Amino acid sequence: MSAVSPATPAPASRGADGSPLTLAGQMFGADFLKLRKKRGTLIWALVLALGPVLIFFVVGAIQHASNPQRYEPAGGVSNFHDGLRVIALLFGPLAALLIGVEAGTGDASAGVFRDLVVTGRSRVALFASRVPAALAMCFAIIGAAYAVLLLGTFVFAGGLPTPEGSLILDGLGFILLSTGMLCAVSVGFAALTTSKPGAIIALIAWLIVASPVLANIESLGSARKGLLSQAVAHFSPIHLPEGGHNASIPMSGGLAFIVLVAWLVVFLGLGAWRTRTMDA
Numbered sequence: 001m002s003a004v005s006p007a008t009p010a011p012a013s014r015g016a017d018g019s020p021l022t023l024a025g026q027m028f029g030a031d032f033l034k035l036r037k038k039r040g041t042l043i044w045a046l047v048l049a050l051g052p053v054l055i056f057f058v059v060g061a062i063q064h065a066s067n068p069q070r071y072e073p074a075g076g077v078s079n080f081h082d083g084l085r086v087i088a089l090l091f092g093p094l095a096a097l098l099i100g101v102e103a104g105t106g107d108a109s110a111g112v113f114r115d116l117v118v119t120g121r122s123r124v125a126l127f128a129s130r131v132p133a134a135l136a137m138c139f140a141i142i143g144a145a146y147a148v149l150l151l152g153t154f155v156f157a158g159g160l161p162t163p164e165g166s167l168i169l170d171g172l173g174f175i176l177l178s179t180g181m182l183c184a185v186s187v188g189f190a191a192l193t194t195s196k197p198g199a200i201i202a203l204i205a206w207l208i209v210a211s212p213v214l215a216n217i218e219s220l221g222s223a224r225k226g227l228l229s230q231a232v233a234h235f236s237p238i239h240l241p242e243g244g245h246n247a248s249i250p251m252s253g254g255l256a257f258i259v260l261v262a263w264l265v266v267f268l269g270l271g272a273w274r275t276r277t278m279d280a
Contacts, residue, residue, distance in 0.1 A: 028132055031129050031134075032136055032137065034133075035137045045096075048098070049092055049095040049142055050141075053087065053145055053148050059074075060073075060074025060156065064156075073159070074152065075153045077160070077163045078160070079156075084149065087146060087149060093182045093207060095138070095142065097204065099141070100138070100182065101190040101199045102134075103190070104130060104188065104190025104199065105196045130191070134187050138179055138180060139179075142176065142179045143172075174236055181228065181232055184264055185263055188270055188272075189203060189271065191270075191275050192270045192271050192273075207229075225251045225256075226259055227249075231259035233249075
């Protein structure tokens with residue numbers, strides 16, 4: 001009687017566990033977790049994104065309650081426009097900047113970059129995974145601020161006209177564009193400098209001082225269209241005056257799109273190059 005040999009198990013397929021997509025997801029999850037554990041950065045990002053919107057509505061509601069004849073209700077479409085500018089062009093970008101810089105310098109400042117390199121993973125992949133993780137965290141915080149803006153707009157409308165659905169969607173897209181662009185650029189710039197304080201100071205100086213000053217120098221002419229702030233402002237769903245900070249210099253949609261892509265390519269490329277060549 002011949003022995004029945006046990007069935008030979010089929011070789012385990014590589015399946016999704018060994019796929020590049022799964023590895024990318026794991027790296028994204030790890031980078032997102034790192035950002036989530038940076039409580040100081042997240043607290044300040046939340047304060048910058050949510051604080052001004054809450055103050056805006058609280059002060060407006062108190063003023064209207066104390067003197068309805070002089071002060072209009074704190075909500076409505078007009079105040080929605082003001083709140084949208086606050087999130088998309090003033091404090092939201094600052095929150096995005098903090099998150100982007102943290103993502104770009106986190107491994108180097110924590111002293112774990114060498115440990116990641118010796119695992120054999122591509123340095124460029126290590127850099128690339130930081131960008132979607134930073135954007136995911138940024139959009140979560142900015143989305144919360146936008147939700148507060150919408151809530152205050154409708155709750156405190158007091159009979160004033162409220163924004164239509166198309167404006168609400170356009171506003172959401174605009175704040176995600178304005179903050180997402182600065183967040184991604186900050187990741188690349190921070191990876192290039194490898195200095196968290198230096199990157200934050202330089203980016204804030206550019207955002208608050210240099211960019212508005214350059215936008216106001218009329219002698220620069222069409223060269224001002226190359227500013228990131230002006231390319232972003234072109235896609236604003238609400239009117240912005242010409243020139244200066246939080247303003248729009250007229251340009252075509254195609255040119256604005258090219259300027260945005262150029263900023264991403266340059267700074268993300270520099271960040272990837274720096275990560276690939278820096279000492280472990």
